Amino acid sequence: MARSPRMPRAGEAPVLAPPSRRAVLVGAVAGTALSGCGGQTWDEFPPTDLTIATGNTGGVFRTYGEALATVLGKRLAGVTVRTRGTNASVDNVGEVSERVSDIGFSLADVAADARRGSGQWSDPVDLVTLARAYDSFVHVVVPADSGVDSVSDLRGRRVGLGAAGSGTRGIALRALRSAGVAPRDVESVSETLQRSADALADGGLDAFFFVSGLPNTAVLRLAQEVPIRLLSLDRITPRLISDHGPEFSPSSIPASTYGLDRAVDTVSVKNYVLVRPDLDEDLAYAVTRVMFEAQSSVDLLARGVRQPNVGTAIYTAPLPLHPGALRYYREQRS
Numbered sequence: 001m002a003r004s005p006r007m008p009r010a011g012e013a014p015v016l017a018p019p020s021r022r023a024v025l026v027g028a029v030a031g032t033a034l035s036g037c038g039g040q041t042w043d044e045f046p047p048t049d050l051t052i053a054t055g056n057t058g059g060v061f062r063t064y065g066e067a068l069a070t071v072l073g074k075r076l077a078g079v080t081v082r083t084r085g086t087n088a089s090v091d092n093v094g095e096v097s098e099r100v101s102d103i104g105f106s107l108a109d110v111a112a113d114a115r116r117g118s119g120q121w122s123d124p125v126d127l128v129t130l131a132r133a134y135d136s137f138v139h140v141v142v143p144a145d146s147g148v149d150s151v152s153d154l155r156g157r158r159v160g161l162g163a164a165g166s167g168t169r170g171i172a173l174r175a176l177r178s179a180g181v182a183p184r185d186v187e188s189v190s191e192t193l194q195r196s197a198d199a200l201a202d203g204g205l206d207a208f209f210f211v212s213g214l215p216n217t218a219v220l221r222l223a224q225e226v227p228i229r230l231l232s233l234d235r236i237t238p239r240l241i242s243d244h245g246p247e248f249s250p251s252s253i254p255a256s257t258y259g260l261d262r263a264v265d266t267v268s269v270k271n272y273v274l275v276r277p278d279l280d281e282d283l284a285y286a287v288t289r290v291m292f293e294a295q296s297s298v299d300l301l302a303r304g305v306r307q308p309n310v311g312t313a314i315y316t317a318p319l320p321l322h323p324g325a326l327r328y329y330r331e332q333r334s
Helices: 060-075 089-097 108-116 167-178 193-201 217-225 237-244 281-293 295-301 323-333
Strands: 012-015 043-053 076-084 103-107 128-132 136-143 158-160 187-189 207-212 228-230 248-253 264-269 271-275
Touching: 043 060, 043 089, 043 281, 060 076, 060 103, 060 281, 060 295, 076 281, 089 103, 089 108, 089 167, 089 271, 103 108, 103 167, 108 167, 108 271, 128 281, 128 323, 136 167, 136 193, 136 217, 136 248, 158 193, 167 207, 167 237, 167 264, 193 207, 193 217, 207 217, 217 228, 237 248, 237 264, 271 281, 281 295, 281 323
Parallel strands: 043 076, 043 103, 158 187, 158 207
Antiparallel strands: 012 076, 103 271, 128 271, 136 207, 136 228, 136 264, 248 264
């Protein structure tokens, strides 16, 4: 059952829904601006609290999550939506599985490990999804004038591997091993994305890893402040895929994303929108519907962020879909 409202926890950003009223769908304009009367509500619920675990400041999980929370609060009458900033994937698995948050974003490799009880999880974690979201891309950022040209060149360097509780850290360690670099061979630093970007700009880091959708706000701002490069991962991509499975795919980051000279070969990782299995089915259905049918409204708040595609959203193996989300997808095919 949906839960009753509670006071915000520290660090939560309240997003208040408009006064409860009957949904009006007929004649809805997808691009209605979220100003003035706040657009149209699409569904109505008894007073309900919904919490979304997002990610790092400057990361796409945070940007997309906050935009989605705002739109959900406008579209679902009676629902109060809050966000919780986290260190992303690993933290978010814990948030959702422990019922601290109702929804959270995670890299697919982290979620799959948790569901299977592998990697850092000794026992399987009960997780389901609402959707496969946009893909994230592995960024390895160095100063433009650095002598570092590949991941193997990071030996002996001071490298940001991502904050504890992040999916970035796990992928960074896997990337190092795929390049034949042991974690002890680098001077590792565990920091948030923004602190890593600041440290690289100040000369305190030789490189940092981050896994994010495009564009990553913190990396974009860094590129506007100091000249940077992204390392190509073409040499280690086959090893990453063979060792760690179909959650990884060869990909590239377009040059225009950060004003670079050329596109950069890298690895992309699927993202999942996690949800607690006992979330009310009608509410899960309504959230899924908003994710796909109010994308233009989300885009007004998170310009340029790639949003889920209904054609690929159901491919979340090994995690099952929540029954509410599954009902929505079945309706799209009928």
